[in-house]
Structure formats: C-alpha cells, structure tokens
Amino acid sequence: MGSMKFSANLGFLWNDRPLPEAIRAAKDAGFDAVECHWPYAVPASEVKVALKEAGLRMLGLNTSRGNVSVGENGLSALPGREPEARAAIDQAIEYATEISAKAIHVMAGNSSGPRARSAFIENLIYASEKAGPDITILIEPLNHYNAPGYFLSTVEQAADIIRTVAKPNLKMMFDFYHVQIMGGDVTRRFEANLPLIGHVQIASVPDRGSPDHGELDYSFALRRVRELGWSSPIGAEYLPANGAVPDLAWLATFKN
Structure with missing residues (x-):
C-alpha cells in the first residue's frame, strides 16, 4: 500500500507526555503529520x-x-449556548x-431535535466564515457507544x-471506526461522500485499538481510499x- 501517509493523533498516542514531546515522538516513529484534541493548556508558541x-x-x-465534569462534549449544537460555542470556535481558530x-x-455536543440542528448550522456558518479559506472546519459523526446522546x-x-x-471550507471528518459501528458499509459510504470529506481517521473495531485487527479489514479499506x-x-x-506508548507494527505494514 505504498504512498499512504499517516498522522499520529496525540489525543491518544503518547498522551502521557507534554504535547511538544509527543510531537517529537511521532516524528521519531515515522508519522507524516500530527493532530490533537485539546491543546489549549500548552502555549501555542511551544507547539509551534x-x-x-x-x-x-x-x-x-x-x-x-465545555464543562467536562458534567459530561459536556461540545457546545455548537446546544440551543442558547451560542456565546460559549462561538468563544470556543474563536479560541480554536486563534x-x-x-x-x-x-x-x-x-x-456539536449532546442534544437532538430541530432547535439543536438550527443552532449547529448557525454556529457552523459562523465558524466557516471566521476561519477563512486556509482553515477547514470539520464535523464528525460519533457512535452512540462512545458518545451517547451526541447530536x-x-x-x-x-x-x-x-x-x-453550503460553505466551501466545511467538511466531514470520516472516522472509519465510528462509521463502521453506526451502520458499516464503510467503503461505499466513503466513496458516496468523498467530495464532502476533509479528513479521515482509523482505529480497529470494536476495541478502538491499532488498525491491524478486529472486524474491519483496513488492508482492504485503505487500499480503496x-x-x-x-x-x-x-x-x-x-x-x-x-498505556500511552503505541504499538506501531501496523504503520510499517500499511505504509509499504
């Protein structure tokens, strides 16, 4: 599967280390890029x-x-929380x-119904316009086991x-792990939505481990991608x- 490139998600990999150290570890391991979840405790200058x-x-x-201690998982589809949602968007863009x-x-956060959808759409319009052409805004469907109640x-x-x-910089994060759990048929659904996809993620199903085992055959799925x-x-x-030290045997296999 030559020429496949991979990004280390530092929310899960090497997450026992400070973010700058995790970035260096990803480089040493042979990753082509990195991504993260919530870097805000680390000054951006250090990450840079x-x-x-x-x-x-x-x-x-x-x-x-938002407030993780009460189970919040995002703010942008929560009606009435627009000021906080937009502050979080501003923080991320900065x-x-x-x-x-x-x-x-x-x-998006934990919500449902038409008012939640309207709030999400308005906040996504705000995010897409404020981010400008150099930053893609992503939304990601999450499965109902890991994220019960997520919009x-x-x-x-x-x-x-x-x-x-209908903003050109709004795209979908297509995580094969979540998509497999929420209905499967992953390669057809990937192809059907390809023009809307801005980033792809992978993990084994059902244990969310390294992508070389489980019910989803990534040697097939990634070849199709x-x-x-x-x-x-x-x-x-x-x-x-x-723990936090990743098993990386799969990386050499999938990159070659």
Missing part, C-alpha cells in the same frame, strides 16, 4: 517550535467540549492560526448539514494497548 523542529504539520484540533493547523473539528451520529446526517451550510484518490495523511486515532 516543536512542529518546526520535527518538520511536521499539525493537521487539526478540536473546539473545547490557536490553529498560530500553529498553522489545517483544520478545526467543531464539536451528530451518522455520515448521512453530517452530509445533510454540510449541504445546508487510495484508489479513490485520497492522498492526505490518515489520522491514527486509536487507544494503544500498553
């Missing part, structure tokens, strides 16, 4: 230096989840701009929202079996 030293690009980061990150995943759960729902917002012309680094967002 580490990225430059490693020669890696930060592909993306997430907007703040950080992404400083470290030259390519994308921001705007987290966005299917590829088709995400595609409908992207078409409604490449055949369809996808050339950007694919995000390895999986839970290492041994």
Whole structure:
C-alpha cells in the first residue's frame, strides 16, 4: 500500500507526555503529520517550535467540549449556548492560526431535535466564515457507544448539514471506526461522500485499538481510499494497548 501517509493523533498516542514531546515522538516513529484534541493548556508558541523542529504539520484540533465534569462534549449544537460555542470556535481558530493547523473539528455536543440542528448550522456558518479559506472546519459523526446522546451520529446526517451550510471550507471528518459501528458499509459510504470529506481517521473495531485487527479489514479499506484518490495523511486515532506508548507494527505494514 505504498504512498499512504499517516498522522499520529496525540489525543491518544503518547498522551502521557507534554504535547511538544509527543510531537517529537511521532516524528521519531515515522508519522507524516500530527493532530490533537485539546491543546489549549500548552502555549501555542511551544507547539509551534516543536512542529518546526520535527518538520511536521499539525493537521487539526478540536473546539473545547465545555464543562467536562458534567459530561459536556461540545457546545455548537446546544440551543442558547451560542456565546460559549462561538468563544470556543474563536479560541480554536486563534490557536490553529498560530500553529498553522489545517483544520478545526467543531464539536456539536449532546442534544437532538430541530432547535439543536438550527443552532449547529448557525454556529457552523459562523465558524466557516471566521476561519477563512486556509482553515477547514470539520464535523464528525460519533457512535452512540462512545458518545451517547451526541447530536451528530451518522455520515448521512453530517452530509445533510454540510449541504445546508453550503460553505466551501466545511467538511466531514470520516472516522472509519465510528462509521463502521453506526451502520458499516464503510467503503461505499466513503466513496458516496468523498467530495464532502476533509479528513479521515482509523482505529480497529470494536476495541478502538491499532488498525491491524478486529472486524474491519483496513488492508482492504485503505487500499480503496487510495484508489479513490485520497492522498492526505490518515489520522491514527486509536487507544494503544500498553498505556500511552503505541504499538506501531501496523504503520510499517500499511505504509509499504
């Protein structure tokens, strides 16, 4: 599967280390890029230096989840919380701009119904316009085991929202792990939504481990992704079996 590129998701990989050290570890392990979840506790200037030293690009980061102690998982589809949602979007754009990150995943949060959809759409319009052409805004369907009650759960729902917002820099994060759990048929659904996809992530199903085992055959799925012309680094967002130090045997296999 030559010429496949991979991005280390530092929300899960080497997450026992400070973010600048995790960036260097990803470089040493042979990753082509990095991505993260919530880098805000680390000054952007430190991350910028580490990225430059490693020669890696930060592909993306997430907007703040809100109040995690009460189970919040994003703010942008919560009616009445628009000021906080937009503050989180502003924070993400400022950080992404400083470290030259390519994308921001705007987290919807736990909600449902038409008012939630309207709030999400308005906040995504705000995010897309404020981010400008150099930053892609991403939305990601999450499965109902890992994220019970999350507003966005299917590829088709995400595609409908992207078409409604109709901004060229709003795209879908297509995580094969979540998509497999929420209905499967992953390669057909990837192909059907390809024009709307801005980033791809992988992990094994059902244990969310390294992508070389489980019910989803990535040697087939990633070959199909490449055949369809996808050339950007694919995000390895999986839970290492041994704490924070990732098992990386799969990386050499899939890159060759």
